[in-house]
Amino acid sequence: xxxxxxxxxxxxxxxxxxxxxxxxxxxxxxxxxxxxxxxxxxxxxxxxxxxxxxxxxxxxxxxxxxxxxxxxxxxxxxxxxxxxxxxxxxxxxxxxxxxxxxxxxxxxxxxxxxxxxxxxxxxxxxxxxxxxxxxxxxxxxxxxxxxxxxxxxxxxxxxxxxxxxxxxxxxxxxxxxxx
Amino acid sequence: xxxxxxxxxxxxxxxxxxxxxxxxxxxxxxxxxxxxxxxxxxxxxxxxxxxxxxxxxxxxxxxxxxxxxxxxxxxxxxxxxxxxxxxxxxxxxxxxxxxxxxxxxxxxxxxxxxxxxxxxxxxxxxxxxxxxxxxxxxxxxxxxxxxxxxxxxxxxxxxx
Numbered sequence: 179x180x181x182x183x184x185x186x187x188x189x190x191x192x193x194x195x196x197x198x199x200x201x202x203x204x205x206x207x208x209x210x211x212x213x214x215x216x217x218x219x220x221x222x223x224x225x226x227x228x229x230x231x232x233x234x235x236x237x238x239x240x241x242x243x244x245x246x247x248x249x250x251x252x253x254x255x256x257x258x259x260x261x262x263x264x265x266x267x268x269x270x271x272x273x274x275x276x277x278x279x280x281x282x283x284x285x286x287x288x289x290x291x292x293x294x295x296x297x298x299x300x301x302x303x304x305x306x307x308x309x310x311x312x313x314x315x316x317x318x319x320x321x322x323x324x325x326x327x328x329x330x331x332x333x334x335x336x337x338x339x340x341x342x343x344x345x346x347x348x349x350x351x352x353x354x355x356x357x
Numbered sequence: 358x359x360x361x362x363x364x365x366x367x368x369x370x371x372x373x374x375x376x377x378x379x380x381x382x383x384x385x386x387x388x389x390x391x392x393x394x395x396x397x398x399x400x401x402x403x404x405x406x407x408x409x410x411x412x413x414x415x416x417x418x419x420x421x422x423x424x425x426x427x428x429x430x431x432x433x434x435x436x437x438x439x440x441x442x443x444x445x446x447x448x449x450x451x452x453x454x455x456x457x458x459x460x461x462x463x464x465x466x467x468x469x470x471x472x473x474x475x476x477x478x479x480x481x482x483x484x485x486x487x488x489x490x491x492x493x494x495x496x497x498x499x500x501x502x503x504x505x506x507x508x509x510x511x512x513x514x515x516x517x
Contacts, residue, residue, distance in 0.1 A: 190403040193403060219405045225361030230364070234389070239375075270393075272481075290493055318464060337496060
């Protein structure tokens, strides 16, 4: 795993350098434009990226996946639904880290609507607010996060409707089964 | 003062608080922070190169013509297609979106891009298929694409 990540980092960086060199080789002026964009943007966001990495790191340690599963399992019905549409907004990480956690939730009896709501709400990405507001402004960032909640609600209803047409999940009465 | 310094200050204060409460956990958090930074930074640099390429080769008029306000619904649709196939990590989505906006893309198109880039991913499809099955994956991704379209229209209407 570590090795793969190492290679990923190496791969992205060397590809970046290669592209800049190739562009520079064809047209020095354009190469300088590309390099300058990279340089300017890099130093524009470096402090924010460091801060955001710390936020996510702290969140990961203090809010363990098990805690999340427990928290979401506690409230069934409407309370669970509201939680599942809002709480994941606070989480960091990529879909690669979220999917396995949701698989565990599913195996414990969560309905597919809850899973879909969770994924959508996770797209709110509150830990990245410093980045989002920097590049797109606070109005965009806040309006988007507001819409994420609505998005997650609608998504949950629609996915449950899709699920009911195929799967036999009628025995699950609560939105998220108590754990 | 740069907003970034304020965030750094808050982050360091939180780290300090965490350290006072639990040293071991804070060590883990610092390790996780380095790992995140290490994974995210190279991808960001690569996205900045893409932005540079657009800066050098794509005219503002072109971006305005496909993603600008006048492009309307079709612009949102294009932006969603770009977002769906973009291989970005979430932290890279916002700089790229902001860059497109500075170059004439509408808020609606940016919303379409941001949502699909975060929630739909060609790279995560195999894992989603494996863990949740064909029907779930297909339905979730299609619904996400469709609902994003409506939300993008609403956001375009709400934001100036």
